[in-house]
Structure formats: C-alpha cells, structure tokens
Amino acid sequence: MRNDNRNYDYSEIPVNRRPEYSKIISLLNKGEKVLDLGCGNGLLIEAMQQEGQCSCKGMELSESGVEICRQKGLDVITGRIDETLPYGDNEFDVAVCNVTIQMVLYPEKLLAEMKRVSRRQIISFPNFAYFMNRLDMLVNGRMPTRMLFGYRWYNTGHIHQLSVRDFNELLQAVGGLHTKRKLYVSAGFKPIDVLGGLFPGWFRKTVILEIVKE
Numbered sequence: 001m002r003n004d005n006r007n008y009d010y011s012e013i014p015v016n017r018r019p020e021y022s023k024i025i026s027l028l029n030k031g032e033k034v035l036d037l038g039c040g041n042g043l044l045i046e047a048m049q050q051e052g053q054c055s056c057k058g059m060e061l062s063e064s065g066v067e068i069c070r071q072k073g074l075d076v077i078t079g080r081i082d083e084t085l086p087y088g089d090n091e092f093d094v095a096v097c098n099v100t101i102q103m104v105l106y107p108e109k110l111l112a113e114m115k116r117v118s119r120r121q122i123i124s125f126p127n128f129a130y131f132m133n134r135l136d137m138l139v140n141g142r143m144p145t146r147m148l149f150g151y152r153w154y155n156t157g158h159i160h161q162l163s164v165r166d167f168n169e170l171l172q173a174v175g176g177l178h179t180k181r182k183l184y185v186s187a188g189f190k191p192i193d194v195l196g197g198l199f200p201g202w203f204r205k206t207v208i209l210e211i212v213k214e
Helices: 021-026 043-050 063-071 107-117 131-140 164-174 190-198
Strands: 033-037 055-060 076-078 092-098 118-126 177-184 206-213
Touching: 021 043, 021 092, 021 118, 021 177, 033 043, 033 107, 043 055, 043 092, 055 063, 063 076, 092 107, 107 118, 107 164, 107 206, 164 177, 164 206
Parallel strands: 033 055, 033 092, 055 076, 092 118
Antiparallel strands: 118 206, 177 206
C-alpha cells in the first residue's frame, strides 16, 4: 500500500532536525550513557553525542534506519523496543524514547523495560488531546488527521494515540515511576503557548517528560 507509515523507510525521509531534540539534550548530563529506543536514522543520537557529549547506543526496528545509523558509525542494533531488551538492569543512565511510544504494540512493556535498564527515562509524544484535534473530531466527526502527518487512521503507524492524562495513567499502571520535569515544544504562536502553560492537556502539542524511579 502506498503512503503507509507502519513500516518506515528512512531512506526516503528528509534529514531534518526535530524541534524536541534541544529539549531532550537539555535534560542530559555530560558523559552519561544513553540508550535511544526507536532511534530511526540516528539524528538524535548524533545530536546527543555531539552536543550533549554523551555515550549513546540505539535500537531500531526499521532495517533502513539501522543501515543508515551503521553507515554513520553509530552503535545501533535491530530489534523491537516493546519486548525484553538485551541490556542489563541499570546499564544506562538514561533511556530515551522520542515520539515513538504511540507507535509500538505494547507501550506498557516499553516503559517497564526503560525503567529496568536505566536510572532515568526521557519520553516524548504528540499529545492527541491537542485542541485542534478535539475541534476536528467535534466538527467533522471522524479520526483527526492533523497529528497523523498526512496519513489516515487505517495506514498510520500511530496505533496507540495518547494524551497527557493517558500517559499519567500508564505511569500508574507500570508503577515505581514519577515525572520529575515537563518540557514542551513551542506551538510557534504566543497565545497558544500561554494557554499551554495554564492548560497543557489542551494546548501542548508535543510533550517531553523526564521520568525517575521512586
């Protein structure tokens, strides 16, 4: 099927820095060991190594993504991130999962494994309860497409859409974790950012959370 993003081909994806990278790097300490889960074509790993001066490994399901990473000399292996990971307990200082938790079959397993293999976790995701999605559903009465990035409900890889409240519920279900810091990507429009400070569940489009063990 054309225009299907359930199986990413990173060879056709533009090499663009995502706006959340700087936010994620700001949560890292120099020299930390970082695991990037769902690392794609390795752009975030490169940024964390160069700007954050961290030692990074990655894991990615897409063969094209892994190949691109290895061509860059990055330490990346192939595998599913929502299964038992091939790493030891607390092997890493930080486990990162950037805008990918909504794309796996078992988000609860992913979060539990991040908790197991790292001392801190950084997770970002598109907030599907963003006000434009709510309006789209209200007016059009169908699955909002604004945050499906041009895809439709039947051919998107975003199989577990979630809101800020949904993620908090997942934290409770996994247990032993709490949110230490919350960061957000600017909407690029000051009134929306101001409203986001008051009502993040409605007006924050991309959420970045630092999670720590209790």
